[in-house]
Amino acid sequence: MSEDGKSVINIWFLPHPLDVLAMFRHLSDTECNQALSHLLLIVGALHDILQYLFAHARLGGTWHFPPVNGLGEMSADWGGTDAIAASMREIQRQLDSLPNRTDPELVGRLLSLRRNVVFQKFDVVVRHTLRDQFLSSGNVRAFR
Numbered sequence: 022m023s024e025d026g027k028s029v030i031n032i033w034f035l036p037h038p039l040d041v042l043a044m045f046r047h048l049s050d051t052e053c054n055q056a057l058s059h060l061l062l063i064v065g066a067l068h069d070i071l072q073y074l075f076a077h078a079r080l081g082g083t084w085h086f087p088p089v090n091g092l093g094e095m096s097a098d099w100g101g102t103d104a105i106a107a108s109m110r111e112i113q114r115q116l117d118s119l120p121n122r123t124d125p126e127l128v129g130r131l132l133s134l135r136r137n138v139v140f141q142k143f144d145v146v147v148r149h150t151l152r153d154q155f156l157s158s159g160n161v162r163a164f165r
Contacts, residue, residue: 026056
C-alpha cells in the first residue's frame with residue numbers, strides 16, 4: 022500500500038506487523054481506518070488463498086500427466102508445488118486486467134472473490150469425493 026493508503030503498490034510484499042503499526046500513523050483516524058481495512062482485506066484473502074495452495078501442494082497431484090493451460094504452463098489444478106506458482110501468476114494476470122489495478126477496493130474485492138471460488142471448489146470436490154469413496158467402499162449408509 023502507498024503511504025496515503027489510497028493505492029496498492031505490490032500485493033506480494035507483506036509488511037511486518039511492526040511496520041503495519043506505523044504504516045498510516047500520519048493519516049487521520051478515518052483515513053487510517055479505511056486504509057487498514059483495505060490492507061486487512063487484501064492480506065487476509067491472500068493469506069487464505071496461499072494457505073489452501075500450500076495444503077493442496079503438500080497433498081500432491083493425483084494425475085499422471087499434469088493439465089496444461091492454453092499458454093503451455095502448468096495449470097493451477099495440478100497440485101504440487103507447481104500449482105502455487107501457477108496460481109500466483111493467474112492472480113497477477115487477473116490483477117493486471119483490472120481497470121484500475123492500484124485501487125485497494127478493487128484489489129480486495131478481486132482477492133475476496135478468488136478466495137470464495139477456491140473454497141467453493143474445495144467444498145464441491147470434498148463432497149463428491151467423499152460420497153464416491155463411501156459408495157466404492159460399500160458404506161451405503163454414509164453415502165446417503
